[in-house]
Amino acid sequence: MNNSDKGKLGEDSATKYLVEKGYEIVTRNFRIRSAEIDIIARSGDTIIFVEVKARSNIRHGLPIEAVTLRKQKKIIEAASIFLQDDNYADCACRFDVIEIYLEGGRVEEIRHIENAFEILQEG
Template structure:
């Protein structure tokens, strides 16, 4: 379990580094409420971006992208609304993105799906 947690933490850091390199501002990481967790909350211009990061080291249970089911995307939209309800500012739009990372032979591949819902 520790190796899985470390893989996930490393994947999230790679995703944050990527998002920042793409010009996004990270607002919060690992935001939690009683309904669930958002891995990364970022700003892309005047758009709020809720990011699900999925990291895999094998495809025995499918790809990292396949692991993000429609039910998870629905939950992320609800969590975004919960997060926004506690914020003093507003955003022009809200987008849910998925960053899928796969590690094979020590190398990572990253796929960014904007507006995954």
């Protein structure tokens, strides 16, 4: 199983997990020129932007540690473009990270981190 397969598996299981928890999936793999949001979900009036990180071992750090400041900025950029759609203008929003731990090609554990990051104040 190569890395992109792992990513695909992770995103699929994260989507399943969110649906089971009662979230409505708005879109997957929302793409702008320079960035991508893995899953955009909705719960009530809140739009949730989800970044999925799958790992088969933690030798190179925890999955959430891979969501660096640079990556956060890209997600925030993409999110602000998504929010320009009039349908979502009045929504609250949130940035979540879902960690997928893989073991021998199977999903071992899913950890959902709500409010994983937010917009940083300049200066």
